[in-house]
Amino acid sequence: MQHETDRMIIREFEMSDWTAVHRYGADLNIMKYAIYHANSETDTRNFVMRAMESAEEEPRTEFERAVVLRDSPDTLIGGCGFSLEDENDREWRIGYCFHSDFWGNGYGTEVCKSLLQFGFCDCGAHRVSAVCDIENIGSIRVLEKSGLVREGRFREKSWGLGEWHDELQYAMLDSQWHENQSSPS
Numbered sequence: 777m778q779h780e781t782d783r784m785i786i787r788e789f790e791m792s793d794w795t796a797v798h799r800y801g802a803d804l805n806i807m808k809y810a811i812y813h814a815n816s817e818t819d820t821r822n823f824v825m826r827a828m829e830s831a832e833e834e835p836r837t838e839f840e841r842a843v844v845l846r847d848s849p850d851t852l853i854g855g856c857g858f859s860l861e862d863e864n865d866r867e868w869r870i871g872y873c874f875h876s877d878f879w880g881n882g883y884g885t886e887v888c889k890s891l892l893q894f895g896f897c898d899c900g901a902h903r904v905s906a907v908c909d910i911e912n913i914g915s916i917r918v919l920e921k922s923g924l925v926r927e928g929r930f931r932e933k934s935w936g937l938g939e940w941h942d943e944l945q946y947a948m949l950d951s952q953w954h955e956n957q958s959s960p961s
């Protein structure tokens with residue numbers, strides 16, 4: 777199963793993708809705010825394997841997918857995640873990571889918006905949330921440009937790279953999503 781944005785295809789991972797994933801997963805400059813460490817080859821292979829396994833689960837509660845360019849489908853530029861945080865509350869969580877060669881082109885925002893649409897239209901989400909490091913300016917911009925609302929700050933939420941990190945929580949509600957769809961932009 778895959779879906780498309782204007783410039784990208786979001787598709788299931790295949791095992792052979794791991795080398796392209798590793799090109800960003802092993803780079804600490806890219807991963808420093810996402811997971812606070814660089815992946816080993818084993819980490820990356822396990823990540824891709826786990827993503828492929830989750831695609832087989834029924835009902836599906838995790839969508840960890842590869843992002844490739846429509847104009848160049850062999851170019852895997854990153855990945856995005858959409859997972860069920862709480863079934864009863866219908867809360868889903870967004871994640872994304874792209875190789876730095878592709879940052880600053882609006883790809884992150886385009887994918888984030890498509891995940892919101894997927895969540896509210898296809899998954900019946902009530903809330904779609906995301907957390908990000910308070911210093912992750914790029915991710916903060918992606919979330920705010922996509923219309924998520926900053927709800928709070930978790931102090932010293934994560935330990936990584938020898939220090940504590942504050943995290944911001946963002947979310948959009950289904951009511952806001954539908955309101956945004958019906959109001960002219």
Ligand SMILES: CC(C)(COP(=O)(O)OP(=O)(O)OC[C@H]1O[C@@H](n2cnc3c(N)ncnc32)[C@H](O)[C@@H]1OP(=O)(O)O)[C@@H](O)C(=O)NCCC(=O)NCCS
Nearest residue numbers: 810872873874879880881882883884885908913914915917
């Ligand atoms: C966060 C990330 C997904 C953004 O992707 P992207 O494709 O560059 O996103 P966009 O181009 O849609 O938007 C990025 C915005 O952040 C801005 N930005 C990025 N770094 C910035 C910085 N250091 N200071 C100020 N603005 C910055 C860009 O200028 C752009 O804003 P603009 O459109 O107003 O100019 C990408 O940087 C990434 O993959 N990072 C590594 C993984 C990660 O941190 N994931 C998120 C975990 S919560």
